[in-house]
Amino acid sequence: MIFFELFYTFFIIGLFGFGGGYGMLSLIQTETVVHHQWLSSAEFTNIVAISQMTPGPIGINAATYCGYTAAHNAGFSTWMAMLGSTTATFALVLPSLILMILISKMFMKYMNVPIVQNIFAGLRPAVVGMLAAAALLLMTQENFSSPITNPWQFGISLFLFVITFVGTKYMKINPIRMIGYAAVAGILLLY
Template sequence: MIYLQLFWSFFQIGLFTIGGGYASLPLIRDEIVTNKGWLTMQEYTDIITISQITPGPIAINSATFVGTKVGGFGGAIIATLGTVTPSIILSLILAWAYYKYRDIKIMQGILGGLRPAVVALIAAAGLALFVAALFQSGGTAIGGITINFLAVAIFLAALYALRTTKIDSIWLILVSGAVSILFHLIS
């Protein structure tokens, strides 16, 4: 039964995600944290972090990690298949439709109308991860708000480095992770 739930949950995520992996993050969070309760918000944030530093699309990596946690190796396969199946079906249908109707002006209007929705989904995902990382995970409570000062310091340092140097973002991610690990080992 868990395999069917995994497949259906990630099939829906794959079906309703428009705009790529980052646009799927709010849908994944709502389904696996809020609706199903398979992960906590902290586990979700960790999985997104791991999904970003491993090769491959973030939605597929997330499905694989969640599937593994919930249903083992079989769950990983099923969740991953659930994520990609709608894309395969829709890509075949859209490729056929685009090839047949590519010269119609309304087709260009539809594609142009989807762009703002994609930007909004990506911004919502970024904001949710930002809040979870800086204000909800293992911080110090001040006036009813939990602030993770280490995460805030790493964020500000990384932002400064991105804006003032030409450091590669991969190195920035690795250094940020190393700083966090060292801090937690020392304390």
């Protein structure tokens, strides 16, 4: 049944999703779109956009929306789709809850031990790689169009991407303002 698959899939994602929500996005996409085919690529892109706009951690928001959409796409009613949403969210959070309870006292005792420091030093590059993978997975035709299909939209998308990157990274413009500016520019330039 899909609910057991949702629980198992999101439990594994929660168990190996180092780097927070953005690090989990590539795992969530691989499992929900490619492996289980519960969602289409366009649905996943919309879920990521909604997850970023709503309050709360992006990984948990994405799991909530993916669970609902997967159950809904499988033909379940709205109430059962909400159970899929709850199942995916709980399964994603459960490994972190268990691990934090088990290691909280141990970490404070052994955090200055060289082996523990080396483990965290080894995890840092993996986290950066997972964040980069999440960014690259979102650079799809649904988000940027293509130079062949719609050159104007592709050019505007690249322009907005570069301007937003420069604005937030180098000019230190508040990311919330940049989202608003990009939305206004997208409305004016693409419609």
